[in-house]
Amino acid sequence: MSDTIIKVENLSKRYRIGLQEKKADTFVQQLWNNLKAPVENFKRIKSLGKFEEGSGSIHWALKDVSFEVKQGEVLGIIGKNGAGKSTLLKILSKITEPTSGRIEMNGRVAALLEVGTGFHPELTGRENIYMNGTILGMTKKEIDQKLDEIINFSGVEKYIDTPVKFYSSGMRVRLGFSVAAHLEPEILIIDEVLAVGDYEFQQKCLGKMEEVSKKEGRTVLFVSHNIQAITTLTRSTIVLKSGQMVFNGGTEKGVTTYLGLEKTRSLDYRSNISKGIVSVSINTSEPNNIQRFNEKFSVEITISLIQNVKIPSVSYQVFDEYENSIFHELFLASEHELDLSTSQLKIVSEIKNLRLYPGEYYLKVHYADKFTKIKLDTVGEICHFKVEVMGELRDYYWQPGAAKYVEYGNWRIV
Amino acid sequence: MNKTIIESSKGWKVVDFKELWRYKDLLYFLTVRGIKARYSQSVLGVGWAIIQPLFTTLVFTVVFGGLAKVESDGMPYILFSYLALWPWNYFSGTLSESANSLVANAGMITKVYFPRLILPLAAIFSKLLDFIISFAVLLVLLIYFQVLPGWQVIFFPILLIQLLACSLGIGMILSAMAVQYRDVKYALGFIVQLLLYGAPVVYSTTAVPEQYQFLYSLNPMVGVIEGIRAMFLSRPMPWEWILPGAIIATLFFVFGLFYFRKMERVFADVA
Numbered sequence: 001m002s003d004t005i006i007k008v009e010n011l012s013k014r015y016r017i018g019l020q021e022k023k024a025d026t027f028v029q030q031l032w033n034n035l036k037a038p039v040e041n042f043k044r045i046k047s048l049g050k051f052e053e054g055s056g057s058i059h060w061a062l063k064d065v066s067f068e069v070k071q072g073e074v075l076g077i078i079g080k081n082g083a084g085k086s087t088l089l090k091i092l093s094k095i096t097e098p099t100s101g102r103i104e105m106n107g108r109v110a111a112l113l114e115v116g117t118g119f120h121p122e123l124t125g126r127e128n129i130y131m132n133g134t135i136l137g138m139t140k141k142e143i144d145q146k147l148d149e150i151i152n153f154s155g156v157e158k159y160i161d162t163p164v165k166f167y168s169s170g171m172r173v174r175l176g177f178s179v180a181a182h183l184e185p186e187i188l189i190i191d192e193v194l195a196v197g198d199y200e201f202q203q204k205c206l207g208k209m210e211e212v213s214k215k216e217g218r219t220v221l222f223v224s225h226n227i228q229a230i231t232t233l234t235r236s237t238i239v240l241k242s243g244q245m246v247f248n249g250g251t252e253k254g255v256t257t258y259l260g261l262e263k264t265r266s267l268d269y270r271s272n273i274s275k276g277i278v279s280v281s282i283n284t285s286e287p288n289n290i291q292r293f294n295e296k297f298s299v300e301i302t303i304s305l306i307q308n309v310k311i312p313s314v315s316y317q318v319f320d321e322y323e324n325s326i327f328h329e330l331f332l333a334s335e336h337e338l339d340l341s342t343s344q345l346k347i348v349s350e351i352k353n354l355r356l357y358p359g360e361y362y363l364k365v366h367y368a369d370k371f372t373k374i375k376l377d378t379v380g381e382i383c384h385f386k387v388e389v390m391g392e393l394r395d396y397y398w399q400p401g402a403a404k405y406v407e408y409g410n411w412r413i414v
Numbered sequence: 415m416n417k418t419i420i421e422s423s424k425g426w427k428v429v430d431f432k433e434l435w436r437y438k439d440l441l442y443f444l445t446v447r448g449i450k451a452r453y454s455q456s457v458l459g460v461g462w463a464i465i466q467p468l469f470t471t472l473v474f475t476v477v478f479g480g481l482a483k484v485e486s487d488g489m490p491y492i493l494f495s496y497l498a499l500w501p502w503n504y505f506s507g508t509l510s511e512s513a514n515s516l517v518a519n520a521g522m523i524t525k526v527y528f529p530r531l532i533l534p535l536a537a538i539f540s541k542l543l544d545f546i547i548s549f550a551v552l553l554v555l556l557i558y559f560q561v562l563p564g565w566q567v568i569f570f571p572i573l574l575i576q577l578l579a580c581s582l583g584i585g586m587i588l589s590a591m592a593v594q595y596r597d598v599k600y601a602l603g604f605i606v607q608l609l610l611y612g613a614p615v616v617y618s619t620t621a622v623p624e625q626y627q628f629l630y631s632l633n634p635m636v637g638v639i640e641g642i643r644a645m646f647l648s649r650p651m652p653w654e655w656i657l658p659g660a661i662i663a664t665l666f667f668v669f670g671l672f673y674f675r676k677m678e679r680v681f682a683d684v685a
Contacts, residue, residue: 015683045594094420094527096682103420114525120447122454131447134440135526163454 004106005187005219006069006092011101013062013087013243061087062098063243072217076230076251078258079240085223086191088240089113092221093189107186107219110136114191116176121165125156125175128164132179146182154178181208188212189221209233227255228358231390255390260288269365269382276377277367278302278344280316282385289385293406297354299329299383302346303367310371312338312345319381321360326404333370355406356387423679426672434529441532441539448511448540463544464551467503471496478616487618489647493555497646498615498639500552501573504545505581505635506606512537512585513602516593516681524682531674534589538582556646564648573641576656576663580634583666590677594684614639619655634659634666 033040062084069075079085090096092103093111118135119128129150133143143150151160154175156167164172190209206229213220213233224230230237230251237254239247239261247257268281279302285295301314314331329349338345364380453459471492478484479491486494512534516523519533556563592598610616613635622630630636637659640652 090524090682091420094418095524097422097679098420100422103418105418105420106416108416109418111526117525118519118522120451122451123447127443127447127450130439131443134437134443135522135528137437137528138439139436140439140442 003071004068005071005073006106006221007104008068008092009066009102009104011062011065011088011091011103012060012099013084013091013096014099015059015061015087060243062091062240065101065240065243065245067238067245067248069219069221072213072219073236074213074220074222074234076234076237076254077221077223077240078225078227078230078237078254080261082242083240084243085240086113087243089189089191089221089223105187108137108184109187109189110180110183110185111189112136112180112191113189114176115173115180119164119172119176122163124163125154125160125167126151128175129179132176136180136183137185138183142184150178150182153181177205181205185218187219187221191223192225206233227259228389231255252390255388256286256288256290259286259290259386259388269379271379274343275304275307277365277379278304280363280365280379280382282363282383284385286388289383291354291356291385291387293358293387293389294353294355296350296352298348298350299363300346300348301331301365302344303377304343305340305345306343307369307376309340309369309376311369312340313366313368313370314347315366316349317364317366318356318361319364320404324404325364326356326361353408354387355408357403357405358387358389360384360386425676427675429531429671429675430529434531437529437532440528441536444532444536445539448536449543452540460543460547463547467496467499467548468551470503471499474499474616484616485618485621487620487643487647489561490559493559493561494618494643495616496552496555497643498613500545500548501577501638501642502610502613502615502635503548504541505577505638506609507544508538508541508581508585509588509606510602511541512581513588513592513598515585516589517596517599520593530678530681531586531671534582534585534674538578538585561646562648563646566645566648566651569641569651570645572660573638573645573656576634576641576660577638579667580638580659580663583663583668583670586670586674587666590674590681593677593681609635619652628658631655631658632662634663 065084065088067075077085077088087096089111090113091098092105093109093113095111095113116128116132118131120131123131126147129147130140130143133150134140151157154171154177156171156175159167159171164175167175209220209222210233212218220233222230222234234251236249237247237251237258238245239254239258241261246261247254268279269277270279271277279300281300282289283296283298283300284291285297286292291297299316301316303312303314305312311333312331313333315328317325317328319325329351331347331349361384362381363383364378365382366375367377368375453462456462458465474495475492479486479495484491515533515537516530522528523530555561588598588602612633614622619627619630619636619640631654637652637656640655643649644651
C-alpha cells in the first residue's frame with residue numbers, strides 16, 4: 001500500500017448564482033409580476049439545489065482539481081477570496097457534495113471550519129464541550145477521558161460551569177479551540193480558525209498545529225491567508241485561482257505564485273517629460289514587487305540635469321500603508337564624483353538587508369538643488385511593494401502592527 | 415483504517431444506520447440541549463409543559479363540552495379531550511420543532527459534517543419530556559374521576575411507536591423541505607391548528623358519517639387518539655381505527671427516511 005492518504009481526482013463543484021430579476025416598466029406589468037411572483041419564486045427556489053449546465057447562472061467554484069497528500073504531510077492551501085478554498089474544504093469534510101470527481105481518504109477526518117460549532121449560549125462551558133465534541137465526531141467516552149485536559153488548555157476553568165452566554169467572545173473561542181485541539185483524527189482539515197482570537201491565542205494554536213503535524217505525524221490540510229503561518233508550517237502548497245489549481249509544489253514557490261496573483265498597483269515610475277525626476281524603479285528580492293524580509297532591496301532613480309543643477313540632491317522616503325514615513329534615504333552629492341555635463345544622472349541606492357516589518361509600502365522621491373535651495377520635483381505614492389516574512393527567522397513574534405522596522409542589535413551577557 | 419470515498423451521489427439511498435449509531439452521543443447531547451434551552455431562564459420551566467395542554471383542555475371543555483354540548487362518548491368532557499390532547503400536543507409540537515430543526519441549525523450544517531438526520535431526531539426526542547410531564551396531568555384527572563385503565567394498556571407501546579413514526583416521518587419530510595422552502599415554517603403554524611379538527615380531539619368519532627369513516631381512519635392520529643381513549647376507559651381496542659393509520663404512518667416514515675436522505679446532499683448549499 002502506498003502512503004497516499006488523500007487522493008483527489010478531477011474535483012469540480014458547480015454553484016448557482018442569482019440572476020438579476022426582471023424589472024417591470026409599467027404599472028400593469030408590475031401588477032402582473034406581483035401576481036406571478038409565487039410561481040417565479042417557486043421556480044427559482046426549486047432550482048437552488050440543482051446545478052445543471054446550460055443556464056447562465058452557473059458558477060464553477062472548483063474545476064478539475066486533482067492532487068494527492070501523503071501520510072504525515074502538511075499541505076497548505078492558499079488563494080484569494082472566492083478562489084475555491086472553502087468549497088474544497090467543505091467537500092473534503094463531507095459538508096457538501098462535489099458535482100463531479102472523486103476523493104479517496106484513508107482515515108478518520110476532522111474538519112475545523114469554525115471553532116465552537118454547536119455551542120449553545122444557555123448551556124454551561126462543560127456542557128458545551130460535550131456538545132461541540134460530539135458534533136466533531138468524538139464519543140462521550142473520549143470526551144470524558146480528556147475533559148480535564150480540555151478545560152485546562154482552554155484557560156477558562158473558573159467559568160466552566162457558567163452558561164456560555166456570559167463568556168466573552170475570546171473565552172468562547174478558546175474553549176472551542178481547546179475541544180478541537182484534542183481531536184485525534186488521522187486527517188485534520190483546518191480553515192482560517194487562526195484568524196480569530198487574540199495574538200497570544202493565535203500563537204498557541206500555531207504551536208498546537210506544529211505539534212500535531214511534526215511530532216504526531218498526522219496529516220494536516222491548512223487553509224490560510226497568513227503567509228507567515230503557511231511558510232512555517234507547510235512544506236508543500238497548492239494555490240487556487242478562480243476554482244482552478246494553478247500551482248502544486250513547494251511552499252516557497254507557491255507563496256510567490258500566490259502573491260504574484262495579486263494586482264501590483266504601480267510598479268515603476270516614469271515621467272512623461274524629461275525634467276526633474278525622470279524615472280524610479282525598485283528591485284525587490286522576489287518577482288512582482290514582493291520583498292522578502294531581511295533580503296536585498298534597491299531603488300534606481302534617474303534625474304534630469306537640463307535645468308543647470310549645481311548640487312543635485314536626491315532622497316526617497318518609504319511610507320507604510322497608513323502614510324507614515326518609515327525612513328528617509330539621502331543621496332549626498334558631496335560623497336560622489338559627478339559628471340554634470342550630461343543630460344541625465346542615474347543613481348542606485350542599495351539596502352543589503354531590508355528589515356521593514358511585513359506589510360505594504362510605497363516610495364516618495366524628492367529632487368532639489370542644494371546650491372540654489374530650490375525644490376525641483378517630488379513624486380509620491382509610487383513603486384508599491386510588499387514585505388513578507390518567509391520561513392521562520394529568529395523566533396520573532398510577527399504580530400501585525402507590532403513594529404515598523406526590525407533592528408538587529410548585538411546582545412551580550414554582562 | 416476506515417476509508418472514505420467522496421463522490422457525487424444520485425437517486426435514492428438508504429440511510430446509513432451504522433453511521434447514525436456512531437453519532438448516538440451527539441443525538442443524546444442535542445436532545446438534552448433542546449430540553450435545557452427550551453426551559454432555561456423561564457420561571458415556570460417545565461411547568462409550561464403542564465400549563466399549555468391543561469388550559470387548552472379547559473377552554474375546550476367550556477366551549478365544546480359546555481356551550482356546544484359536543485358528544486363525548488359518555489365520559490367527562492375534560493377527560494375525553496385531555497386524553498386526545500395529550501398525544502396531539504406531542505404530535506403538533508414535534509412537527510413544528512422538527513420542521514424547524516435544520517433551518518435553526520443551519521450554522522452547524524454548513525460548518526461540520528454529521529448525519530443530518532440527528533437534528534429532526536433530537537427535536538422529536540426532546541419533546542418526549544413534555545409528553546411525559548403532561549402525563550402527570552392525565553394521572554391527576556384519572557384519579558379525580560376514579561378511572562382505572564384496563565388491561566389494554568399493554569398495547570400502549572404500539573400506539574407510542576405509531577405516534578413516533580408518524581411524527582418523525584412527517585417531521586423528516588417537512589424539515590428537508592423547510593431548508594429550501596421557508597414557506598413550510600409559515601404554513602405549518604396554521605395547518606397544525608386546522609389539522610386539530612381532522613382528528614377526534616374535540617369531538618367523538620361517532621360524529622363522523624359512516625361513508626367517510628375509512629377515509630377518516632387514514633389519519634394516523636385518529637388511531638392513536640382512539641387507542642389511548644380505549645386503553646384508559648377499558649374499552650376494546652379500536653383496531654379498525656388503528657390499523658389503516660398504522661400503515662399510513664409506516665409509509666410516511668419510510669418515505670421520510672428516503673426523502674430526507676435524497677435532499678440531504680444539498681442542505682449545505684441551500685441552507
